[in-house]
Amino acid sequence: MSARRHDAHLLTGAYAADALDGAERSAFERHLARCASCAEEVRGLREAVARLGTATAVEPPARMRERTLAAAASTRQLPPVTPARLARRVPRFARRTALVRPAVVTAAAAAIAALAVFQVSTAHQLDQAQARNSAIAAVLAAPGASMETSGTKVGGRVTVVVSPRDHQAVITAADLPSPPGTRVYQLWVINASGARSAGLLPRGGAASPVLADSVRPGDHLGITVEPAGGTTQPTTPPIVLVTARSGAR
Amino acid sequence: MNTSRTGPWGGSPDPAEGGRRNLAGLVARVARGDHAAFETVYDQVAGPVYGIIRKVLRDPAQSEEVAQEVMLEVWRTASRFDAGRGSALAWVMTIAHRRAVDRVRAENAATARERKLAPGPDSGEDVAELVEAAMDRQRIRRCLGTLTALQSESIRLAYYGGYTYPQVAGLLGIALGTVKTRIRDGLIRLRDCMDVAS
Numbered sequence: 001m002s003a004r005r006h007d008a009h010l011l012t013g014a015y016a017a018d019a020l021d022g023a024e025r026s027a028f029e030r031h032l033a034r035c036a037s038c039a040e041e042v043r044g045l046r047e048a049v050a051r052l053g054t055a056t057a058v059e060p061p062a063r064m065r066e067r068t069l070a071a072a073a074s075t076r077q078l079p080p081v082t083p084a085r086l087a088r089r090v091p092r093f094a095r096r097t098a099l100v101r102p103a104v105v106t107a108a109a110a111a112i113a114a115l116a117v118f119q120v121s122t123a124h125q126l127d128q129a130q131a132r133n134s135a136i137a138a139v140l141a142a143p144g145a146s147m148e149t150s151g152t153k154v155g156g157r158v159t160v161v162v163s164p165r166d167h168q169a170v171i172t173a174a175d176l177p178s179p180p181g182t183r184v185y186q187l188w189v190i191n192a193s194g195a196r197s198a199g200l201l202p203r204g205g206a207a208s209p210v211l212a213d214s215v216r217p218g219d220h221l222g223i224t225v226e227p228a229g230g231t232t233q234p235t236t237p238p239i240v241l242v243t244a245r246s247g248a249r
Numbered sequence: 250m251n252t253s254r255t256g257p258w259g260g261s262p263d264p265a266e267g268g269r270r271n272l273a274g275l276v277a278r279v280a281r282g283d284h285a286a287f288e289t290v291y292d293q294v295a296g297p298v299y300g301i302i303r304k305v306l307r308d309p310a311q312s313e314e315v316a317q318e319v320m321l322e323v324w325r326t327a328s329r330f331d332a333g334r335g336s337a338l339a340w341v342m343t344i345a346h347r348r349a350v351d352r353v354r355a356e357n358a359a360t361a362r363e364r365k366l367a368p369g370p371d372s373g374e375d376v377a378e379l380v381e382a383a384m385d386r387q388r389i390r391r392c393l394g395t396l397t398a399l400q401s402e403s404i405r406l407a408y409y410g411g412y413t414y415p416q417v418a419g420l421l422g423i424a425l426g427t428v429k430t431r432i433r434d435g436l437i438r439l440r441d442c443m444d445v446a447s
Contacts, residue, residue, distance in 0.1 A: 007426075007429075010426075010429045010430055010433055011429060011433075012433055013429070013432035013433030013434070013435070013436045013437070014407065014414040014428075014429055014432050014433070016436060017404065017407040017408045017432055017436065018346050018347050018350045018407075018408070018411075019407035019408075019412065019413050019414040019417065019432060020413065020414070021354070021413050021415075022354075041437075043334060043335050044437075044440050045433075045436040045437065045440055046335055046339045046343060047335060047336060047339050047440065047443075048436050048439040048440035048443060049339075049342070049346075049408060049436065050336070050338050050339040050342040050343070051389055051439075051443055052389070052404070052408055052409075052439070053297055053300070053301040053342040053345070053346060053408075054297040054300075054301075054338065054342065055389050056297070056300035056301050056303070056304045056409070057296035057297040057299075057300040058296060058299055058300040058303055059296055059299075060295050060296065060298075060299035060313065060316055061313060064295070064299070064313055064316065064317055064320075065291060065295065067317055068291060068295075068317050068320045068321060068324075069284070069287070069288060069291065071317070071321050072284065072287055072320075072321060072324040073284065075321060075324060075325055076325075077280070077282060077324065077325050077326075077327065077328060078325055078326050078328055078329060079328060080280065080328040080329070081328075081329065
């Protein structure tokens with residue numbers, strides 16, 4: 001990795017000026033999450049860079065104003081992320097999510113359900129797994145279920161299918177790197193009353209789905225890196241945060 | 250709000266901002282769906298947003314399209330602005346600049362084989378010319394004047410040119426590590442200069 005610890009700090013300027021390419025930008029953002037002095041420096045350098053930006057101010061065409069205001073009038077705004085303690089640490093790019101059409105949900109749901117079945121490797125896990133799989137299948141097939149995919153701060157993607165009918169969500173991760181050492185990925189349901197653990201993501205491939213209960217529209221699903229066995233409250237900033245929406249139909 | 254993380258720039262808006270002084274308050278109103286507040290925000294930042302995008306992209310039609318996307322992004326994500334992490338102006342300008350360079354790099358990736366490191370869109374321009382349009386241009390020019398030639402050249406190519414620092418190193422024929430430190434040292438000097446002057 002090019003952003004090695006000893007020289008990562010030197011990248012604050014290049015980062016503030018957007019002079020890092022995608023991979024290095026992500027690597028540096030991982031470093032930023034752990035380096036308070038770097039984050040502080042980036043904050044100050046961004047202000048300086050913004051002044052260089054405002055120095056280029058040009059009057060935009062008048063039509064742009066009308067178009068922008070009209071577009072805003074027909075565009076729904078993102079809700080605030082709560083609690084603020086977690087929200088402030090989520091990187092901008094992790095918030096880019098996309099709602100997909102129900103037909104796409106169905107296709108993706110089939111793929112996820114197939115994965116769920118293949119993850120069961122031994123016979124004694126089967127009963128438990130079957131109950132879980134039917135719950136997962138119910139979420140995926142639920143009318144009004146919505147799906148969102150979001151990149152994470154450490155790479156890879158997380159897909160969340162939410163069933164407002166069942167108040168349940170199915171979460172799958174793809175291409176997540178292994179957590180360091182014995183650490184684990186832990187899933188949280190976050191709302192105004194705090195963060196509640198929804199279990200650990202399986203180690204290894206980490207592709208098998210996790211089912212979260214009591215998920216209401218507007219709740220957030222977040223994943224953090226925690227010590228082996230998980231914790232009762234998150235101890236690190238989330239690597240990804242996705243909002244549970246009410247259905248896409 | 251976690252005020253303990255507020256930096257020297259985070260809590261106190263730059264006096265030179267003048268009319269943008271209450272931009273953070275306006276963004277908070279935008280987050281609550283206030284269309285009138287959004288119009289005011291638009292009037293305050295559309296010029297800088299369009300300006301920096303045009304500086305990077307050059308093409309007026311494309312710049313207008315991207316600037317409109319950025320303004321809509323401001324409307325859509327206003328609730329995610331966190332005053333504890335910096336000024337509202339820096340938040341908006343970060344969105345604008347990043348959109349512009351992402352657009353440049355997506356296009357460059359498509360045509361990288363034909364033209365390796367084509368000259369920058371404004372590589373012949375003098376740094377002082379770039380700041381003519383600024384409301385606080387004198388101060389910025391004075392601060393830019395305190396940089397070494399290599400610092401200001403590196404910053405200009407990276408920020409106004411939209412180049413990655415390895416590309417800047419290639420254009421200037423200097424080592425990667427040198428570019429990294431020149432950009433950082435130059436921005437630190439700019440930051441301190443503007444801070445002192447305020």
